[in-house]
Amino acid sequence: MNMKIFVLFFTLLSGQYLFGQEKLPVIKATSKSVDIREGEQFNKNGWTISPEIKPDIHTTSAIGKKVTFYTDKDSISVTITKKTKFDFIILLNDTIKALTEIAYQPSYLDKLKGASKYNLNDNRSIPQFTYQDPSNTNLIALRKGFNLDSIAGTGNDVTKILNLLHWVHNLIPHDGNHDNPTVKNAMSMIAQCKRENRGLNCRGLATVLNECYLAIGIKSRFVTCMPKDSIFDDCHVINAVYLANEKKWIWIDPTNNAYVMNERGDLLSIAEVRERLINNQPLIINPDANWNNKSTVTKEYYLDYYMAKNLYRLQCPLVSEYDTETWKEGKKITFVELLPLDAYKQKPDKSESTNKKTGTTFTYLKTNNPERFWQTKL
Numbered sequence: 001m002n003m004k005i006f007v008l009f010f011t012l013l014s015g016q017y018l019f020g021q022e023k024l025p026v027i028k029a030t031s032k033s034v035d036i037r038e039g040e041q042f043n044k045n046g047w048t049i050s051p052e053i054k055p056d057i058h059t060t061s062a063i064g065k066k067v068t069f070y071t072d073k074d075s076i077s078v079t080i081t082k083k084t085k086f087d088f089i090i091l092l093n094d095t096i097k098a099l100t101e102i103a104y105q106p107s108y109l110d111k112l113k114g115a116s117k118y119n120l121n122d123n124r125s126i127p128q129f130t131y132q133d134p135s136n137t138n139l140i141a142l143r144k145g146f147n148l149d150s151i152a153g154t155g156n157d158v159t160k161i162l163n164l165l166h167w168v169h170n171l172i173p174h175d176g177n178h179d180n181p182t183v184k185n186a187m188s189m190i191a192q193c194k195r196e197n198r199g200l201n202c203r204g205l206a207t208v209l210n211e212c213y214l215a216i217g218i219k220s221r222f223v224t225c226m227p228k229d230s231i232f233d234d235c236h237v238i239n240a241v242y243l244a245n246e247k248k249w250i251w252i253d254p255t256n257n258a259y260v261m262n263e264r265g266d267l268l269s270i271a272e273v274r275e276r277l278i279n280n281q282p283l284i285i286n287p288d289a290n291w292n293n294k295s296t297v298t299k300e301y302y303l304d305y306y307m308a309k310n311l312y313r314l315q316c317p318l319v320s321e322y323d324t325e326t327w328k329e330g331k332k333i334t335f336v337e338l339l340p341l342d343a344y345k346q347k348p349d350k351s352e353s354t355n356k357k358t359g360t361t362f363t364y365l366k367t368n369n370p371e372r373f374w375q376t377k378l
Contacts, residue, residue, distance in 0.1 A: 024087055024088050024089050024099075025076055025088040025089070026088065026089040026090075026091050027069070027071055027073070027074035027075065027076045027088065027089070027090055027091070028071065028073045028074045028090075028091050028094065029049060029071035029072055029073050029074065029090050029091070029092050029093075030071075030072055030073060030092070030093055031071065031072040032048050032049040032050075032092070033045045033047075033048060033049075033072075034046065034047035034048070034049060034069050034070060034071050034090075035047075035069075035070040036058070036067065036068070036069060036070070037066075037067070037068045037070070038060055038062040038065055038067050039062055039065035039066065041062075047069065049071075049090050049092055049098045049100075050098065051092065051096050051097065051098040051099075054099045055087060055099040055100060055101040056098060056099065056100050056101070057100075057101045057102075057103055058100070058101065058102050058103070059103050059104070059105035060080055060102065060103075060104065060105065061104065061105060061106055061107035061110060062080050063080050063081065063082065063104070064079070064080065064081075065079070065080055066078070066079050066080075067079075067080055067102055069090075069100075069102075071090065076088055078102055080102075080104055081104065082104050083104070084102065084103060084104040085101065085102075085103045085104075086101065086102045086103070087099065087100070087101050088100055088101075088102075107305075107308070108227075108305060108306075108308040108309035109277060109304055109305075109308040111228055111308075111309075111312065112274070112277060112278060112308045112309075112311060112312060113278050114342060115228070115312055115340035115341075115342055115343065116275075116278045116340070117340060117341045117342070118338075118340060118341065118368050118369060118370050119341060119368040119369060120369055120370075120371060121369075122367055122368040122369035122372070123369075124349050124365075124366070124367050124369075124372075125365075126336055126365055126367050126369075126372040126373070127318060127334075128375065129221070129316075129318055129319075129320070129336075129375050130318070130319050130320070130321075131214060131219040131220070131221075131320045131321075131378075132214050132319075132320060132321035132322060134214065134215055134216065134217040136214075136321075136322060138185070138187070138322040138323065139211065139214055139215040139322055140215070141187065142186050142187055142211060142212065142215045142322070143215040143216060145187060146190070146212075148164070148212055148215055148216050149216065151163055151164060151167050152164055152216050157218060157243055157244065157245070158243065158267065160216065160218065161213070161218065161241050161243075161250070161252065162259070164209065164212050164213065164216075165209065165252050165254060165257065165259070166257060167212075168205060168208055168209045168212065168254045169205075169254050169255075169256075169257040170293070171190065172189075172190065172193050172199055172200055172204075172205060172208065173199035173200075173292050174199055174200070174201070174202065174205060174255045174291065174292055175198065175199030175200060175201060176201050176202065178198070178199075178201070179201070180200050180201055180203060180204035180207075181204075182326070183323075183326050184204065184207055184323065184324070184325040184326045185207070185211060185322055185323040185326060186207070186208040186211040186212060186322075189204055189207070189208055190208065202236055202237045202238070202254075202255045203222070203224070203237040203325075205237075205254040205255055206222035206223075206237045206238055206239050206253075206254060206255075207222055207324065207325065208254070209222075209239055209252070209254045210222045210239055210320065211322050213239070213241055214320065214321070214322070218241060218242065219241070219242040219244075219320070219378060220239055220240065220241045220242065220320060221239065221240045221316045221317070221320050222237055222238070222239055222316060222317075222320075223237065223238055223239065223240050223270060223314055223315070223316045224236075224237050224314070224315045224316065225237065225238060225270070225307065225310040225311055225313075225314055226310060226312060226313040226314070226315065227309050227310055227312050227313070228312045228313070228343065228344070229344075230344045230345055234310075235310055236253075236255070236306070236307065236310045238251065238252060238253040238254075238255070238270070239251075239252040239253070239254070240252075240269065240270055240316070240374075242378060243267075244378070247376055247377060247378070248269055248376060249269040249270065249271070249374060249376065250267040250268065250269055251267070251268055251269060251270050251273055253289075255291070256289050256290065256291055256297045256302065257286075257288060257289050257290050257297075258285050258286060258289040258297055258302065259285070259286055259289075260273050260283055260284070260285055260303070261283075261284045261285075261286070262276070262281075262282060262283070262284070263282040263284065265284075268283075269374075270311070270314065271370060271374060273303070273307070273311070274311045277303060277304070277307075277308055277311065283299060283303055284299065285297065285298075285299050285302060285303065289302070312340065312343070313337060313338065313339055313340075313343060314337065314338045314373065315335050315336065315337040315338070316335065316336060317333060317334065317335055317336075318333075318334040318335070318336055318365075319333070319334070327355065327358035327359075327360040328358060328359065328360065329358070329359030329360075330359060331358075331359070331360045331361070332360070332361045332362075332363070333360065333361075333362055333363070334362075334363040334364075334365065335362065335363070335364050335365070336364075336365045336366075336367065336373060337364065337365070337366050337367070338367055338368070338369075338370060338373040339366055339367070339368055340368070341368055346366065346368075347366075348366075349365065349366055350363065350364070350365055350366075351363070351364045352364075
Protein backbone atom coordinates (compact mmCIF):
# COMPACT_ATOMS: atom_id res chain seq x y z
CA MET A 1 0.00 0.00 0.00
CA ASN A 2 1.22 3.51 -0.84
CA MET A 3 2.56 5.20 2.31
CA LYS A 4 0.38 8.30 1.89
CA ILE A 5 -2.72 6.17 1.41
CA PHE A 6 -1.78 4.08 4.46
CA VAL A 7 -1.32 7.18 6.62
CA LEU A 8 -4.65 8.56 5.43
CA PHE A 9 -6.36 5.21 6.09
CA PHE A 10 -4.84 4.98 9.58
CA THR A 11 -5.85 8.57 10.35
CA LEU A 12 -9.43 7.95 9.27
CA LEU A 13 -9.56 4.70 11.26
CA SER A 14 -8.16 6.39 14.36
CA GLY A 15 -10.62 9.21 13.92
CA GLN A 16 -13.50 6.77 13.70
CA TYR A 17 -12.28 5.07 16.88
CA LEU A 18 -11.93 8.34 18.75
CA PHE A 19 -15.28 9.51 17.43
CA GLY A 20 -16.79 6.25 18.70
CA GLN A 21 -15.23 6.82 22.10
CA GLU A 22 -16.50 10.38 22.19
CA LYS A 23 -20.02 9.05 21.66
CA LEU A 24 -19.92 7.25 25.00
CA PRO A 25 -22.03 8.92 27.70
CA VAL A 26 -19.99 10.99 30.11
CA ILE A 27 -20.71 11.77 33.76
CA LYS A 28 -18.57 13.98 35.97
CA ALA A 29 -17.10 13.42 39.42
CA THR A 30 -14.69 15.05 41.85
CA SER A 31 -14.66 12.15 44.31
CA LYS A 32 -13.58 8.58 43.53
CA SER A 33 -16.43 7.16 45.63
CA VAL A 34 -19.61 6.23 43.78
CA ASP A 35 -22.96 5.06 45.13
CA ILE A 36 -24.84 2.30 43.28
CA ARG A 37 -28.55 1.52 43.26
CA GLU A 38 -29.78 -1.80 41.85
CA GLY A 39 -33.56 -1.72 41.90
CA GLU A 40 -34.49 -1.11 45.54
CA GLN A 41 -31.03 -2.01 46.85
CA PHE A 42 -28.77 0.97 47.58
CA ASN A 43 -25.04 0.54 48.18
CA LYS A 44 -23.39 3.63 49.65
CA ASN A 45 -19.81 4.06 48.38
CA GLY A 46 -20.26 0.79 46.50
CA TRP A 47 -17.80 1.68 43.73
CA THR A 48 -14.38 3.29 43.50
CA ILE A 49 -13.40 5.03 40.29
CA SER A 50 -10.25 3.35 38.91
CA PRO A 51 -9.05 5.01 35.67
CA GLU A 52 -6.15 2.55 35.40
CA ILE A 53 -8.59 -0.35 34.76
CA LYS A 54 -9.89 -0.17 31.18
CA PRO A 55 -12.73 -0.90 31.30
CA ASP A 56 -13.59 -1.15 34.99
CA ILE A 57 -16.57 -3.51 34.98
CA HIS A 58 -19.45 -3.60 37.43
CA THR A 59 -21.35 -6.88 37.05
CA THR A 60 -24.94 -7.36 38.09
CA SER A 61 -27.63 -10.04 37.89
CA ALA A 62 -30.49 -7.58 38.44
CA ILE A 63 -32.47 -8.46 35.30
CA GLY A 64 -35.33 -6.06 34.61
CA LYS A 65 -34.10 -3.59 37.20
CA LYS A 66 -32.53 -0.18 36.75
CA VAL A 67 -28.90 0.15 37.87
CA THR A 68 -27.77 3.70 38.63
CA PHE A 69 -24.30 5.08 39.36
CA TYR A 70 -24.30 8.24 41.51
CA THR A 71 -21.14 10.33 41.63
CA ASP A 72 -20.91 13.46 43.77
CA LYS A 73 -21.75 15.47 40.64
CA ASP A 74 -23.80 13.33 38.32
CA SER A 75 -25.62 10.04 37.68
CA ILE A 76 -26.28 7.51 34.93
CA SER A 77 -28.73 4.60 34.64
CA VAL A 78 -29.35 1.50 32.57
CA THR A 79 -32.05 -1.18 32.73
CA ILE A 80 -30.49 -4.63 32.89
CA THR A 81 -31.15 -7.43 30.41
CA LYS A 82 -29.16 -10.61 29.74
CA LYS A 83 -27.45 -8.73 26.89
CA THR A 84 -26.49 -5.62 28.87
CA LYS A 85 -22.96 -4.35 28.28
CA PHE A 86 -23.22 -0.62 28.88
CA ASP A 87 -20.06 1.51 28.53
CA PHE A 88 -19.63 5.07 29.70
CA ILE A 89 -16.98 7.53 30.84
CA ILE A 90 -16.59 8.94 34.33
CA LEU A 91 -14.67 12.20 33.98
CA LEU A 92 -12.79 12.73 37.23
CA ASN A 93 -11.90 16.33 38.09
CA ASP A 94 -12.59 17.34 34.46
CA THR A 95 -9.32 15.73 33.29
CA ILE A 96 -9.10 12.00 34.04
CA LYS A 97 -11.21 9.62 31.97
CA ALA A 98 -12.31 6.35 33.59
CA LEU A 99 -13.80 3.89 31.09
CA THR A 100 -16.55 2.10 33.01
CA GLU A 101 -18.90 -0.73 32.11
CA ILE A 102 -22.10 -2.16 33.60
CA ALA A 103 -22.56 -5.76 32.46
CA TYR A 104 -24.99 -8.57 33.17
CA GLN A 105 -23.58 -11.64 34.88
CA PRO A 106 -25.64 -14.57 36.17
CA SER A 107 -25.94 -14.70 39.97
CA TYR A 108 -24.68 -17.67 41.96
CA LEU A 109 -28.29 -18.74 42.37
CA ASP A 110 -28.80 -18.55 38.60
CA LYS A 111 -25.76 -20.77 38.11
CA LEU A 112 -27.05 -23.23 40.70
CA LYS A 113 -30.41 -23.38 38.94
CA GLY A 114 -28.53 -24.40 35.82
CA ALA A 115 -27.03 -27.30 37.76
CA SER A 116 -30.29 -28.93 38.83
CA LYS A 117 -29.88 -32.12 36.83
CA TYR A 118 -28.26 -35.27 38.20
CA ASN A 119 -28.30 -38.79 36.75
CA LEU A 120 -29.98 -41.43 38.89
CA ASN A 121 -28.84 -44.04 36.36
CA ASP A 122 -25.16 -43.29 36.90
CA ASN A 123 -23.87 -46.69 38.01
CA ARG A 124 -20.21 -45.80 38.54
CA SER A 125 -19.01 -47.81 41.50
CA ILE A 126 -19.15 -45.96 44.84
CA PRO A 127 -18.37 -48.13 47.88
CA GLN A 128 -20.49 -48.01 51.01
CA PHE A 129 -19.77 -45.01 53.23
CA THR A 130 -18.72 -46.07 56.73
CA TYR A 131 -18.85 -44.39 60.15
CA GLN A 132 -16.50 -45.16 63.01
CA ASP A 133 -18.09 -46.97 65.94
CA PRO A 134 -18.22 -45.05 69.23
CA SER A 135 -16.31 -47.94 70.88
CA ASN A 136 -13.13 -46.68 69.17
CA THR A 137 -10.63 -45.78 71.92
CA ASN A 138 -10.03 -42.26 70.54
CA LEU A 139 -13.76 -41.54 70.42
CA ILE A 140 -14.19 -42.88 73.96
CA ALA A 141 -11.41 -40.54 75.15
CA LEU A 142 -13.08 -37.61 73.37
CA ARG A 143 -16.48 -38.47 74.83
CA LYS A 144 -15.18 -38.76 78.38
CA GLY A 145 -12.60 -35.97 78.16
CA PHE A 146 -15.21 -33.33 77.32
CA ASN A 147 -18.25 -34.87 79.04
CA LEU A 148 -20.05 -35.03 75.71
CA ASP A 149 -22.93 -37.03 77.16
CA SER A 150 -23.66 -34.20 79.56
CA ILE A 151 -23.33 -31.56 76.83
CA ALA A 152 -25.56 -33.50 74.43
CA GLY A 153 -28.17 -34.05 77.14
CA THR A 154 -30.79 -36.74 77.55
CA GLY A 155 -33.27 -35.60 74.89
CA ASN A 156 -33.85 -37.09 71.45
CA ASP A 157 -31.23 -37.14 68.69
CA VAL A 158 -32.23 -33.74 67.34
CA THR A 159 -31.75 -32.15 70.76
CA LYS A 160 -28.36 -33.83 71.17
CA ILE A 161 -27.26 -32.77 67.70
CA LEU A 162 -28.20 -29.13 68.27
CA ASN A 163 -26.69 -29.02 71.77
CA LEU A 164 -23.35 -30.20 70.41
CA LEU A 165 -23.59 -27.75 67.50
CA HIS A 166 -24.00 -24.81 69.89
CA TRP A 167 -21.23 -26.10 72.16
CA VAL A 168 -18.60 -26.35 69.40
CA HIS A 169 -19.68 -23.01 67.92
CA ASN A 170 -19.19 -21.28 71.26
CA LEU A 171 -16.04 -23.23 72.21
CA ILE A 172 -13.89 -22.43 69.16
CA PRO A 173 -14.09 -19.20 67.14
CA HIS A 174 -14.12 -19.32 63.37
CA ASP A 175 -10.91 -18.07 61.75
CA GLY A 176 -10.97 -18.32 57.97
CA ASN A 177 -7.66 -16.52 57.48
CA HIS A 178 -5.33 -19.19 58.82
CA ASP A 179 -4.66 -22.87 58.22
CA ASN A 180 -5.76 -25.47 60.74
CA PRO A 181 -3.20 -27.18 62.98
CA THR A 182 -1.11 -30.02 61.54
CA VAL A 183 -2.76 -32.60 63.79
CA LYS A 184 -6.41 -32.49 62.80
CA ASN A 185 -8.50 -34.29 65.37
CA ALA A 186 -10.92 -32.91 67.94
CA MET A 187 -8.85 -33.58 71.07
CA SER A 188 -5.70 -32.02 69.64
CA MET A 189 -7.34 -29.05 67.89
CA ILE A 190 -9.46 -28.08 70.91
CA ALA A 191 -6.37 -28.19 73.12
CA GLN A 192 -4.26 -26.17 70.67
CA CYS A 193 -6.95 -23.55 70.19
CA LYS A 194 -7.21 -23.08 73.96
CA ARG A 195 -3.44 -23.00 74.42
CA GLU A 196 -2.78 -20.53 71.61
CA ASN A 197 -6.02 -18.54 71.90
CA ARG A 198 -6.79 -19.24 68.26
CA GLY A 199 -9.66 -20.46 66.11
CA LEU A 200 -10.22 -22.87 63.23
CA ASN A 201 -11.47 -22.46 59.71
CA CYS A 202 -14.78 -24.01 58.63
CA ARG A 203 -13.16 -27.35 57.81
CA GLY A 204 -11.57 -27.56 61.25
CA LEU A 205 -14.83 -26.73 63.02
CA ALA A 206 -16.75 -29.31 60.98
CA THR A 207 -14.05 -31.89 61.74
CA VAL A 208 -14.31 -31.30 65.49
CA LEU A 209 -18.11 -31.46 65.45
CA ASN A 210 -18.09 -34.54 63.23
CA GLU A 211 -15.94 -36.46 65.71
CA CYS A 212 -18.13 -35.35 68.62
CA TYR A 213 -21.19 -36.80 66.87
CA LEU A 214 -19.38 -40.06 66.13
CA ALA A 215 -18.27 -40.22 69.78
CA ILE A 216 -21.87 -40.29 71.03
CA GLY A 217 -22.96 -42.79 68.39
CA ILE A 218 -24.56 -40.45 65.82
CA LYS A 219 -23.44 -40.93 62.22
CA SER A 220 -22.04 -37.81 60.63
CA ARG A 221 -19.92 -36.59 57.72
CA PHE A 222 -18.15 -33.33 57.04
CA VAL A 223 -19.10 -32.15 53.56
CA THR A 224 -17.07 -29.77 51.42
CA CYS A 225 -19.47 -27.53 49.49
CA MET A 226 -17.80 -26.12 46.38
CA PRO A 227 -18.58 -23.69 43.54
CA LYS A 228 -18.76 -24.51 39.84
CA ASP A 229 -15.21 -23.38 39.11
CA SER A 230 -12.62 -26.14 39.14
CA ILE A 231 -10.11 -23.66 40.61
CA PHE A 232 -11.45 -21.47 43.42
CA ASP A 233 -10.29 -19.56 46.48
CA ASP A 234 -13.35 -20.04 48.67
CA CYS A 235 -15.63 -22.92 49.61
CA HIS A 236 -17.47 -23.95 52.77
CA VAL A 237 -17.46 -27.08 54.93
CA ILE A 238 -20.45 -28.14 57.01
CA ASN A 239 -21.80 -31.34 58.54
CA ALA A 240 -24.42 -33.79 57.31
CA VAL A 241 -25.79 -35.54 60.41
CA TYR A 242 -27.98 -38.63 60.25
CA LEU A 243 -31.37 -38.89 61.94
CA ALA A 244 -31.82 -42.64 62.28
CA ASN A 245 -35.55 -42.49 63.07
CA GLU A 246 -36.28 -40.47 59.94
CA LYS A 247 -33.58 -42.06 57.77
CA LYS A 248 -32.37 -38.67 56.54
CA TRP A 249 -29.41 -36.33 56.79
CA ILE A 250 -29.73 -32.82 58.21
CA TRP A 251 -27.75 -29.65 57.53
CA ILE A 252 -25.56 -28.56 60.47
CA ASP A 253 -23.05 -25.67 60.19
CA PRO A 254 -20.79 -24.98 63.23
CA THR A 255 -19.21 -21.90 61.61
CA ASN A 256 -22.56 -20.13 61.62
CA ASN A 257 -24.34 -22.05 64.40
CA ALA A 258 -26.87 -22.80 61.67
CA TYR A 259 -29.43 -25.36 60.61
CA VAL A 260 -32.13 -25.00 57.96
CA MET A 261 -35.88 -25.67 58.04
CA ASN A 262 -38.85 -25.64 55.72
CA GLU A 263 -42.01 -23.59 56.34
CA ARG A 264 -43.29 -26.26 58.76
CA GLY A 265 -40.13 -26.20 60.87
CA ASP A 266 -38.83 -29.57 59.62
CA LEU A 267 -35.04 -29.85 59.59
CA LEU A 268 -33.66 -30.12 56.06
CA SER A 269 -30.78 -31.97 54.50
CA ILE A 270 -28.11 -30.45 52.26
CA ALA A 271 -29.84 -32.05 49.27
CA GLU A 272 -33.21 -30.59 50.27
CA VAL A 273 -31.79 -27.09 50.79
CA ARG A 274 -30.12 -27.24 47.38
CA GLU A 275 -33.34 -28.36 45.70
CA ARG A 276 -35.43 -25.72 47.46
CA LEU A 277 -33.03 -22.96 46.44
CA ILE A 278 -33.28 -24.09 42.82
CA ASN A 279 -37.09 -24.24 42.96
CA ASN A 280 -37.59 -20.96 44.90
CA GLN A 281 -39.22 -22.78 47.82
CA PRO A 282 -39.28 -21.40 51.38
CA LEU A 283 -36.18 -21.82 53.52
CA ILE A 284 -35.78 -20.71 57.13
CA ILE A 285 -32.59 -20.61 59.19
CA ASN A 286 -32.65 -20.74 62.98
CA PRO A 287 -32.99 -17.26 64.54
CA ASP A 288 -29.81 -17.68 66.65
CA ALA A 289 -27.58 -18.42 63.63
CA ASN A 290 -24.55 -16.16 63.90
CA TRP A 291 -20.86 -15.73 63.13
CA ASN A 292 -18.62 -15.84 66.22
CA ASN A 293 -21.47 -14.45 68.34
CA LYS A 294 -20.77 -11.10 66.68
CA SER A 295 -23.03 -10.83 63.67
CA THR A 296 -26.39 -12.31 62.72
CA VAL A 297 -26.53 -14.65 59.75
CA THR A 298 -29.34 -13.83 57.33
CA LYS A 299 -31.05 -16.20 54.94
CA GLU A 300 -30.60 -13.74 52.07
CA TYR A 301 -26.81 -13.69 52.34
CA TYR A 302 -26.12 -17.14 53.79
CA LEU A 303 -28.35 -19.26 51.55
CA ASP A 304 -29.38 -17.15 48.55
CA TYR A 305 -25.85 -15.86 47.94
CA TYR A 306 -23.03 -17.65 49.77
CA MET A 307 -24.32 -21.21 49.83
CA ALA A 308 -25.93 -20.87 46.40
CA LYS A 309 -22.35 -20.43 45.23
CA ASN A 310 -21.05 -23.36 47.24
CA LEU A 311 -23.76 -25.98 46.71
CA TYR A 312 -22.75 -26.62 43.13
CA ARG A 313 -20.47 -29.60 43.93
CA LEU A 314 -20.28 -31.69 47.11
CA GLN A 315 -17.44 -33.85 48.41
CA CYS A 316 -16.79 -35.89 51.55
CA PRO A 317 -14.52 -38.70 52.80
CA LEU A 318 -15.68 -42.26 52.19
CA VAL A 319 -14.78 -43.16 55.77
CA SER A 320 -15.96 -40.88 58.58
CA GLU A 321 -13.58 -41.41 61.49
CA TYR A 322 -11.37 -39.82 64.12
CA ASP A 323 -8.26 -38.02 62.82
CA THR A 324 -9.37 -38.26 59.19
CA GLU A 325 -7.15 -35.50 57.83
CA THR A 326 -3.94 -35.76 59.80
CA TRP A 327 -1.64 -36.62 56.91
CA LYS A 328 1.18 -39.08 57.50
CA GLU A 329 3.31 -41.68 55.75
CA GLY A 330 1.31 -44.63 54.46
CA LYS A 331 -2.10 -43.12 55.19
CA LYS A 332 -4.80 -43.57 52.56
CA ILE A 333 -8.01 -41.57 52.24
CA THR A 334 -10.79 -41.68 49.64
CA PHE A 335 -13.01 -38.73 48.76
CA VAL A 336 -16.29 -38.98 46.85
CA GLU A 337 -17.62 -36.04 44.83
CA LEU A 338 -21.20 -35.48 43.67
CA LEU A 339 -21.38 -33.43 40.47
CA PRO A 340 -24.35 -32.10 38.48
CA LEU A 341 -24.46 -33.02 34.81
CA ASP A 342 -23.17 -29.63 33.59
CA ALA A 343 -20.14 -29.51 35.90
CA TYR A 344 -16.62 -29.30 34.55
CA LYS A 345 -14.25 -32.27 34.69
CA GLN A 346 -16.70 -35.17 34.81
CA LYS A 347 -13.78 -37.50 34.20
CA PRO A 348 -11.82 -39.44 35.28
CA ASP A 349 -14.18 -41.62 37.32
CA LYS A 350 -11.30 -42.41 39.65
CA SER A 351 -7.95 -40.73 40.22
CA GLU A 352 -5.14 -41.32 42.70
CA SER A 353 -2.11 -39.36 43.89
CA THR A 354 0.44 -39.50 46.70
CA ASN A 355 1.66 -36.39 48.45
CA LYS A 356 5.46 -36.63 48.46
CA LYS A 357 5.81 -34.40 51.50
CA THR A 358 3.38 -36.23 53.81
CA GLY A 359 3.35 -39.69 52.22
CA THR A 360 -0.47 -39.69 52.19
CA THR A 361 -2.28 -41.29 49.25
CA PHE A 362 -5.52 -39.72 48.04
CA THR A 363 -8.16 -41.42 45.91
CA TYR A 364 -10.97 -39.38 44.31
CA LEU A 365 -14.23 -40.88 43.03
CA LYS A 366 -16.94 -39.05 41.08
CA THR A 367 -20.66 -39.61 40.63
CA ASN A 368 -23.69 -37.83 39.16
CA ASN A 369 -26.02 -39.98 41.27
CA PRO A 370 -27.17 -38.34 44.54
CA GLU A 371 -28.57 -41.64 45.82
CA ARG A 372 -25.13 -43.25 45.64
CA PHE A 373 -23.60 -40.21 47.31
CA TRP A 374 -26.03 -39.83 50.22
CA GLN A 375 -26.84 -43.49 50.87
CA THR A 376 -29.67 -42.69 53.29
CA LYS A 377 -30.54 -46.31 54.09
CA LEU A 378 -27.99 -47.03 56.83
